[in-house]
Every structure is written in C-alpha cells, then in structure tokens.
Amino acid sequence: MSTTRQRVRESGADAGSHDATRRALLDAAADVFAEVGFRQATIRDICKRAAANVAAVNYHFGDKETLYAEVLTEQSRLAMRLHPSPPDDPAVPAAIRLEQFVRSFLQRVLSAELSARHGRMMAREMVDPTRALDRLVKESIRPNALQLSSILRDLAGQGTTEEVLRLAGMSIVGQILFYCHCQPVVRRLFPESPYDAGQLEQLTRHITDFSLSALRGLSASGSPSRRRPQTKRRRART
Amino acid sequence: MSTTRQRVRESGADAGSHDATRRALLDAAADVFAEVGFRQATIRDICKRAAANVAAVNYHFGDKETLYAEVLTEQSRLAMRLHPSPPDDPAVPAAIRLEQFVRSFLQRVLSAELSARHGRMMAREMVDPTRALDRLVKESIRPNALQLSSILRDLAGQGTTEEVLRLAGMSIVGQILFYCHCQPVVRRLFPESPYDAGQLEQLTRHITDFSLSALRGLSASGSPSRRRPQTKRRRART
DNA sequence: GACAGATTCAAACACGTGTTTCAAACTCCC
DNA sequence: GGGAGTTTGAAACACGTGTTTGAATCTGTC
Numbered sequence: 001m002s003t004t005r006q007r008v009r010e011s012g013a014d015a016g017s018h019d020a021t022r023r024a025l026l027d028a029a030a031d032v033f034a035e036v037g038f039r040q041a042t043i044r045d046i047c048k049r050a051a052a053n054v055a056a057v058n059y060h061f062g063d064k065e066t067l068y069a070e071v072l073t074e075q076s077r078l079a080m081r082l083h084p085s086p087p088d089d090p091a092v093p094a095a096i097r098l099e100q101f102v103r104s105f106l107q108r109v110l111s112a113e114l115s116a117r118h119g120r121m122m123a124r125e126m127v128d129p130t131r132a133l134d135r136l137v138k139e140s141i142r143p144n145a146l147q148l149s150s151i152l153r154d155l156a157g158q159g160t161t162e163e164v165l166r167l168a169g170m171s172i173v174g175q176i177l178f179y180c181h182c183q184p185v186v187r188r189l190f191p192e193s194p195y196d197a198g199q200l201e202q203l204t205r206h207i208t209d210f211s212l213s214a215l216r217g218l219s220a221s222g223s224p225s226r227r228r229p230q231t232k233r234r235r236a237r238t
Numbered sequence: 239m240s241t242t243r244q245r246v247r248e249s250g251a252d253a254g255s256h257d258a259t260r261r262a263l264l265d266a267a268a269d270v271f272a273e274v275g276f277r278q279a280t281i282r283d284i285c286k287r288a289a290a291n292v293a294a295v296n297y298h299f300g301d302k303e304t305l306y307a308e309v310l311t312e313q314s315r316l317a318m319r320l321h322p323s324p325p326d327d328p329a330v331p332a333a334i335r336l337e338q339f340v341r342s343f344l345q346r347v348l349s350a351e352l353s354a355r356h357g358r359m360m361a362r363e364m365v366d367p368t369r370a371l372d373r374l375v376k377e378s379i380r381p382n383a384l385q386l387s388s389i390l391r392d393l394a395g396q397g398t399t400e401e402v403l404r405l406a407g408m409s410i411v412g413q414i415l416f417y418c419h420c421q422p423v424v425r426r427l428f429p430e431s432p433y434d435a436g437q438l439e440q441l442t443r444h445i446t447d448f449s450l451s452a453l454r455g456l457s458a459s460g461s462p463s464r465r466r467p468q469t470k471r472r473r474a475r476t
Numbered sequence: 477g478a479c480a481g482a483t484t485c486a487a488a489c490a491c492g493t494g495t496t497t498c499a500a501a502c503t504c505c506c
Numbered sequence: 507g508g509g510a511g512t513t514t515g516a517a518a519c520a521c522g523t524g525t526t527t528g529a530a531t532c533t534g535t536c
Contacts, residue, residue, distance in 0.1 A: 053515050127365045129422045137426045167444045171413045178412025181419050184367045188375045206405045213455025214448045291485050
C-alpha cells in the first residue's frame with residue numbers, strides 16, 4: 001500500500017516539501033471525506049493516509065473545516081473541468097444539449113476516474129449539509145440549474161409556465177441523482193448493475209429519452225393545469 | 239419545552255414506568271436519529287430529551303445500534319400505516335394506481351405529520367448506510383420496487399423489456415426522492431417552496447403526469463434501443 | 477409492612493476526537 | 507558552514523463518546 005504522500009513525491013513536480021505535504025493532505029482528505037463524510041472523517045486518518053503528522057492539517061489549513069472547504073471546491077472544479085457542461089450554443093438543438101447536460105452531469109458525479117468523489121461529497125452535503133453548502137449552491141448548483149432551465153425553455157412549448165419548467169428540471173435532476181444518492185440500494189436491488197462507463201452511457205440515453213418524451217407530452221397537453229377530474233384527492237379506501 | 243417523557247406520561251396509557259421510559263426513548267431517538275443520523279446522534283442527547291438517565295438506553299435496548307434498528311422499523315411501519323401503498327387491484331386503471339403510488343410514497347417520506355422522520359432516516363441510510371440497510375431493503379424497499387414494477391408492466395406496451403421497466407421505475411423513484419434527499423438545496427434554490435400538503439399534492443400530479451407522458455412516448459417509439467445515430471459519444475469540443 | 481425483583485441514577489471507565497505545544501529537523505540563502 | 511525561517515514530530519490537552527457499575531429507589535405481592 002503506497003501512501004498518497006509517496007505517490008506525490010515520486011511523481012516529480014516536487015515543489016518543496018511544503019507543497020508536497022499540502023497536496024498529499026488534499027488528496028487523502030478527498031478520499032476520506034468522500035468515503036465517510038466531513039463529520040465522520042478524522043484528521044488522524046487523513047494524516048496517516050498522507051503520511052503526515054497529525055499537526056499537519058492545522059499547520060497547512062488551520063482546521064478541519066477549512067481543509068474540507070478546500071477539498072470540496074477543488075473536487076468540484078476538477079469534476080467540472082473533466083466533464084464540462086455543454087456550451088449554451090443556440091445552434092445545437094435543445095434535445096442534443098439536454099443529452100449532453102445529462103451525460104456530463106452523470107459523469108461528474110459517478111464516473112470512476114474521479115472515484116465518484118465529487119458525487120459522494122455532494123450527496124452528503126445535500127442529505128446532511130455543512131456550512132459549505134451555501135457556497136456550493138451559489139458556485140456550482142445554481143449555475144447548473146440555470147443552464148438546465150435554459151435548455152428546457154428551448155425544448156418546451158411556448159405556453160409552458162416557469163413553474164412547469166422548474167418542476168421538469170427537478171424531475172430530470174432527480175433521475176440523475178438517484179443513481180448517485182441511492183447507489184447502495186441500487187446495488188442491493190440489482191446486484192448485476194455494473195456502474196461502469198457503459199452503464200453511464202445507457203443511463204444517459206434512458207434519462208434523456210424519458211425526459212424528452214415526457215416534455216413532448218406535457219407541451220402537447222397544453223397549459224391549463226386543471227386536468228384529470230376523475231381523481232378526487234385522497235380517496236383511497238383500501 | 240416539554241420533554242418526550244412528560245408527554246408520554248401525561249397522555250395517560252401509562253402501562254408502568256418501564257414501558258413509559260421505553261416509549262419516551264423510542265420517540266426521542268426517532269427525532270434525534272432523523273435530525274442528525276445514527277452516527278452523529280448521541281445517547282446523552284436522546285436520554286436528555288426522553289428525561290431518562292444515560293444508562294436507560296443500555297438497560298432497555300442493549301446498545302445504540304439496537305435502539306436505532308427498532309426506531310427504524312417502527313417509523314417505517316408507522317409511515318406505511320398512515321400512507322399505505324395502493325392495493326394491487328386490476329380493476330383500477332394503472333395510471334390511477336401510479337398516481338396513488340406516487341402520492342403515498344411522497345407522503346410517507348415528506349409529510350409533516352411524521353416530521354418527515356422516515357424520509358430523513360431513509361435518505362441517510364442510502365447515502366451513508368448502516369448495518370440496518372439490508373433489512374430495510376428486504377422489508378420495505380424491495381416490496382415497494384416490486385409493486386412499482388407491476389404498475390409499470392400494466393402501463394407499458396407489450397414490447398417493453400424488463401430493463402426498460404427497471405429504468406423507468408428508477409426514473410420515477412428518483413423524481414420522488416429528489417424532494418426528500420435534496421430538501422436543503424431546493425429550499426435554497428426556491429425559498430418560496432413551502433413543502434406543505436398542497437405542494438405535495440402538486441408534486442404528486444407533476445411526477446405522475448411527467449412519468450405517464452414519458453411512458454407513452456417510450457412505448458410509442460417501439461422496442462429497438464438502437465436509435466439516435468447523430469450523436470457520437472463524447473464529442474464536446476469547447 | 478417486608479421482601480424480591482425491576483428500574484433508575486450518578487459516577488466512572490476506556491477510548492477517540494480536534495487542536496495545541498514546543499522542541500527537533502530541515503531548507504534555503506549568504 | 508551557519509543561521510533564520512519553515513516544516514515536522516511526539517506528546518499532551520480538553521472534551522465528548524458509548525458503555526458499565528453498583529448502590530439507591532421504586533413496584534407489585536404476600
């Protein structure tokens with residue numbers, strides 16, 4: 001088992017032991033935070049993996065929370081750099097842009113080359129937020145939501161209200177995040193599910209098709225939301 | 239601030255102080271586990287809310303994990319009793335059964351009268367599983383998944399493969415769970431979102447419409463999954 | 477009322493946590 | 507090579523954790 005520190009130091013680019021230790025800490029911390037979350041992660045575990053002393057975190061970052069914040073933004077930028085959202089190019093058909101949006105989103109949160117670190121950390125932030133969530137929303141979640149809105153606006157019919165667009169956006173993001181947030185359950189329900197690149201591509205196509213098909217139907221059924229008179233609310237009677 | 243214990247004792251039905259303490263512990267534990275999760279919850283906090291001694295948990299339940307397991311199944315059964323899944327009645331149109339499935343699911347995980355305890359605990363189990371997850375999958379998640387499959391089988395066209403049914407099911411559950419798992423984000427993106435009974439009903443209708451519309455499209459487009467030749471994989475450039 | 481058993485209680489135990497301390501080792505520059 | 511400044515290291519600190527202990531109190535029964 002080679003420590004992160006060794007990997008960093010052997011990989012050349014050793015700009016002094018200060019930066020090497022800092023790098024090793026960031027890498028080890030990314031693994032640990034993704035595996036067990038901010039609160040459950042221990043500085044001792046991180047430092048052991050980075051082959052650094054327990055005091056290293058406080059020396060280089062001040063405290064655990066600052067280290068976490070740096071890891072979070074670094075992983076977020078890394079994921080966005082490796083799998084960027086599609087450009088907002090009006091020349092590209094909106095359906096294609098939606099597919100690209102879904103694909104890049106899925107890859108950011110699930111692709112193996114990132115060990116799904118970003119996705120796991122995001123999932124934890126949503127279910128069990130830390131003080132870092134506000135910045136995360138501002139810097140990466142909200143921009144993403146706005147981009148999806150813009151794609152959906154192009155896709156939907158003229159009469160579609162902002163509210164329907166918002167709901168449709170959440171339906172799409174919900175489908176994507178399901179595979180990220182519920183991975184332990186999906187693996188138990190469908191043990192044959194590989195969660196590899198091939199399946200990611202299959203998921204991309206399914207979510208895109210499912211959502212495009214849904215949007216076509218919603219546009220076709222027109223704007224009035226007063227439909228379905230047959231079902232009164234809550235009339236289950238066994 | 240009245241403690242759970244007081245509430246229990248004042249509410250009559252005091253079948254001896256043993257059972258009263260046990261009940262108070264279960265209630266307090268449900269609140270705490272839902273608020274901060276199994277690992278972050280402390281026995282001292284639970285006992286303080288239950289107005290019981292620190293040793294009470296070990297005396298009545300053995301240890302923290304056993305208490306957690308009991309809370310989990312109790313809350314799960316409570317949610318299922320208050321908002322049961324629709325019966326598998328072939329006389330009811332599948333579209334209606336889907337709507338009832340979505341509504342009861344949303345109510346189980348989000349409705350205020352349960353303080354969304356069940357939903358929060360489930361969300362935590364999925365993102366950060368404990369040893370209780372296996373039983374949860376076996377006793378409540380898998381049966382639910384099977385019921386959804388049965389509804390979808392009735393809804394989809396004849397040629398629909400098991401795999402497409404599975405994917406569609408996950409698309410639907412993903413939409414439902416999004417509002418549960420991502421509540422902190424949704425509240426930040428849309429501060430006006432009330433998360434009340436009215437919105438639950440609106441969500442029920444949206445998710446049902448969206449999904450029915452999607453399924454109609456998928457059935458119509460036929461079984462062959464080899465479509466969309468125009469987009470080669472990963473050709474983003476820029 | 478007295479006794480056995482059940483229940484509660486304050487205190488303690490053993491351990492793990494984030495953080496701090498300060499001396500030792502190292503680095504860099506002259 | 508020496509010394510200032512940086513970085514590391516082992517140890518300790520203060521606190522919070524789940525669990526245990528054994529005495530005190532309560533409960534029901536004769």
